[in-house]
Amino acid sequence: MMIIAYKGDIVFTPSPDHFETFEDGYVLVEDGKVIRVCDSLPPDSRNITIMNRSGHLIIPAFNDLHTHAPQYPLAGLGFDYELLPWLEKYTFKAESRYADIDMADHWYRRFITKLWENGTLRFSAFATLHNEATLRLMELCQESGLRPVIGKVNMDRNSPDYLIEDTDASLSGTEELIMKAKKITPDVGFIITPRFVPSTTPELMNGLGELVKRYHLPVQSHLDENRNEIKWVHELHPNIPTYTEVYEHYGLMPDGRTIMAHCVWLTDRERKILKEHDVWLTHCAESNLDLTSGIMPVRRNLDYGLRVSIASDVAGSHESAMNRHIVMAIEASKAKTFETGYAEDKPLRLPEAFYMATKVGGSFFGEVGSFESGYEFDALVIREDESPLDLSVEERLERFIYTGDDRDIKERYVGGKLIPRPFQK
Numbered sequence: 001m002m003i004i005a006y007k008g009d010i011v012f013t014p015s016p017d018h019f020e021t022f023e024d025g026y027v028l029v030e031d032g033k034v035i036r037v038c039d040s041l042p043p044d045s046r047n048i049t050i051m052n053r054s055g056h057l058i059i060p061a062f063n064d065l066h067t068h069a070p071q072y073p074l075a076g077l078g079f080d081y082e083l084l085p086w087l088e089k090y091t092f093k094a095e096s097r098y099a100d101i102d103m104a105d106h107w108y109r110r111f112i113t114k115l116w117e118n119g120t121l122r123f124s125a126f127a128t129l130h131n132e133a134t135l136r137l138m139e140l141c142q143e144s145g146l147r148p149v150i151g152k153v154n155m156d157r158n159s160p161d162y163l164i165e166d167t168d169a170s171l172s173g174t175e176e177l178i179m180k181a182k183k184i185t186p187d188v189g190f191i192i193t194p195r196f197v198p199s200t201t202p203e204l205m206n207g208l209g210e211l212v213k214r215y216h217l218p219v220q221s222h223l224d225e226n227r228n229e230i231k232w233v234h235e236l237h238p239n240i241p242t243y244t245e246v247y248e249h250y251g252l253m254p255d256g257r258t259i260m261a262h263c264v265w266l267t268d269r270e271r272k273i274l275k276e277h278d279v280w281l282t283h284c285a286e287s288n289l290d291l292t293s294g295i296m297p298v299r300r301n302l303d304y305g306l307r308v309s310i311a312s313d314v315a316g317s318h319e320s321a322m323n324r325h326i327v328m329a330i331e332a333s334k335a336k337t338f339e340t341g342y343a344e345d346k347p348l349r350l351p352e353a354f355y356m357a358t359k360v361g362g363s364f365f366g367e368v369g370s371f372e373s374g375y376e377f378d379a380l381v382i383r384e385d386e387s388p389l390d391l392s393v394e395e396r397l398e399r400f401i402y403t404g405d406d407r408d409i410k411e412r413y414v415g416g417k418l419i420p421r422p423f424q425k
């Protein structure tokens with residue numbers, strides 16, 4: 001078998017407490033998967049092809065478990081509003097435009113290209129309620145070589161008349177897409193996507209819960225993002241004690257297959273349930289500040305043993321680059337300590353936040369997000385700006401995370417395959 005050795009300054013985080021670094025080391029890759037990382041080549045290296053990237057950082061690619069593909073053109077608008085008026089005044093209008101397939105095609109290409117530029121190579125995205133545009137997004141992702149899961153948004157109540165569907169059409173449209181996607185987009189998964197509790201009737205949630213079971217599908221939605229939103233959920237479901245339990249009640253929290261975005265205002269009762277179902281929480285610190293939602297007590301959630309990743313939530317936030325979201329998560333965790341004290345909410349450290357944006361998000365897709373043996377070789381090759389200082393490999397990564405951008409990313413690999421800029425043909 002052919003082995004490829006990627007040579008460079010290698011950094012990854014098998015665990016959240018420290019960076020593993022190999023200066024001028026090798027990642028050995030076979031069949032798209034990491035065999036191991038080492039300081040020097042094995043004695044018999046006849047079967048090894050060396051890809052020399054000396055002087056470059058080689059890191060796991062970023063994984064973003066919560067983003068909204070149709071909201072990309074909206075990024076940076078409406079942040080004097082909180083969540084609910086922002087949805088009414090901006091988001092629903094923007095999403096309604098995706099009834100136009102040519103508009104959808106154009107902007108979905110731009111969205112995917114932006115993620116490619118930023119080195120986000122796997123992600124979980126909301127589309128819109130439109131079937132045709134959602135299938136187009138999946139086809140474009142398939143063509144691009146990126147490996148996301150995508151969900152058609154379900155919403156059948158408390159939505160404007162230009163962005164709402166009836167319950168039966170929502171369910172049959174979803175099932176139709178599940179079948180089509182299986183055939184047409186083998187590398188792009190489908191994820192059941194009720195928008196959030198206020199925009200879905202009990203009948204719709206029930207039906208979606210059945211689809212989850214029948215097709216063994218994952219689920220994504222929003223949870224405990226904003227205090228007015230939470231109050232509304234309690235008004236709509238007075239007999240269910242918590243927001244979390246509404247999803248649980250309707251079969252929308254399959255074990256080890258559920259992503260819940262935000263989780264800013266969790267109670268301990270909810271933490272327990274999320275842990276039982278092995279849910280991925282996505283910490284969207286920038287969105288939570290942009291939309292004045294709050295600051296997740298990320299340390300408390302981690303100490304509780306919850307699985308917390310870092311995500312962008314474009315366009316609840318104004319940018320998609322995951323290195324920026326790592327920075328925002330760290331900064332927000334520092335701001336939290338001013339409120340609650342250091343003992344309770346000790347700030348995130350860089351290796352921890354990097355781990356959350358690579359390995360925790362990646363684990364939704366299998367063995368992804370690290371360079372441990374057996375992991376998919378999903379990687380970025382980075383050439384950061386020069387420095388007059390004598391920086392360690394770890395310090396160079398830190399500087400890239402804080403100050404770098406897509407211009408520093410020279411190559412992107414998914415499952416060992418070099419992914420060129422999409423849609424150039």
Ligand code: GUN
Nearest residue numbers: 068091195196222313316
């Ligand atoms: N809750 C329901 N819909 C949305 C959305 O589009 N963005 C965010 N951030 N929260 C939501």
Ligand code: FE
Nearest residue numbers: 222261313316
């Ligand atoms: Fe969101």
